[in-house]
Amino acid sequence: MSRTIRLAISTCPNDTFAFHGLLTRAVDWRGLEFAVELLDIEQLNTRMRRGAFDVCKLSFAAALGMASDVVVLPSGSALGFGVGPLLLASRPATRPATPEQLTLCPGERTTAALLFDLFHPRTTRIEQAVFSEIMPRLMARTADFGVCIHEGRFTWEAQGLHLVEDLGSRWEAETGCPLPLGGIVASRKLPADVIATVQRVIHDSLTLALADPAAALPTMRAHAQEFDDRVLMQHVELYVNEWTVDLGDTGRRALAELAARAAAAGRSGGLLEVFGDTDNM
Numbered sequence: 001m002s003r004t005i006r007l008a009i010s011t012c013p014n015d016t017f018a019f020h021g022l023l024t025r026a027v028d029w030r031g032l033e034f035a036v037e038l039l040d041i042e043q044l045n046t047r048m049r050r051g052a053f054d055v056c057k058l059s060f061a062a063a064l065g066m067a068s069d070v071v072v073l074p075s076g077s078a079l080g081f082g083v084g085p086l087l088l089a090s091r092p093a094t095r096p097a098t099p100e101q102l103t104l105c106p107g108e109r110t111t112a113a114l115l116f117d118l119f120h121p122r123t124t125r126i127e128q129a130v131f132s133e134i135m136p137r138l139m140a141r142t143a144d145f146g147v148c149i150h151e152g153r154f155t156w157e158a159q160g161l162h163l164v165e166d167l168g169s170r171w172e173a174e175t176g177c178p179l180p181l182g183g184i185v186a187s188r189k190l191p192a193d194v195i196a197t198v199q200r201v202i203h204d205s206l207t208l209a210l211a212d213p214a215a216a217l218p219t220m221r222a223h224a225q226e227f228d229d230r231v232l233m234q235h236v237e238l239y240v241n242e243w244t245v246d247l248g249d250t251g252r253r254a255l256a257e258l259a260a261r262a263a264a265a266g267r268s269g270g271l272l273e274v275f276g277d278t279d280n281m
Helices: 013-018 041-049 060-064 111-119 131-139 167-175 192-211 213-223 229-239 248-264
Strands: 003-010 032-039 055-059 070-072 078-080 086-089 102-105 125-128 145-148 162-166 179-187
Touching: 003 013, 003 041, 003 192, 013 192, 013 213, 013 229, 032 041, 032 192, 041 055, 041 060, 055 060, 055 111, 060 111, 060 179, 060 248, 078 229, 086 131, 102 111, 102 131, 111 125, 111 145, 111 167, 111 179, 111 248, 131 145, 162 167, 167 179, 167 248, 179 192, 179 248, 192 213, 213 229
Parallel strands: 003 032, 003 055, 102 125, 102 145
Antiparallel strands: 055 179, 070 179, 078 179, 086 145, 086 162
């Protein structure tokens, strides 16, 4: 009997692009069976902590808190330069400054929320919201600021919102590293040979999508908040890069930097191990 892998990824276009081949079985599952769920990133962060999945897309901020339980796969990550979340305001010429102001974040365990905490600590009240609700609430002026991710990076100006800061650009300026947003992790309870097979399937799926990006559009459209094909492909061009195919030394340095800064800010967690870096599995 083949082994079933409980796999969960986000609905954002870079994930549905990268996993198109796996989701449609256009690549060989290499003897495994995949039971797949597509969820909001904070749902992924929460449910993986409860043991709901064998392999899961996690915010790297959340993965830090599970470092003893998971290992990061070399393929499938979202990190890079110019990919960071945006701190947006409902009104022009305003900045986070007082507890009377309200900032919306897309989940307390997201890397976006960690960046706001690192760069604007104790400035405003914070409320967690599903990422797709943040920009509409800013437009309705029921919040002062919002940390926006996914397609919002490309559409905020058209929505009449105002840029306070590109949190990713600030990360890059201070660290010199690409920003590690999220990656695919596997439970350490899985045997090493199973994790290795999952990694190969994901790598195959990425390779297939990169060879024919347009073929992945139907899968991306099925789950996206934004249905404009141009915006969807902009998202892929920004978030899918050489470090998505393989983290490499640069990706590993970025993860170490994130862990160090989170620890300095009092966030619990540990160093993230990339699968294949040691023989401890």
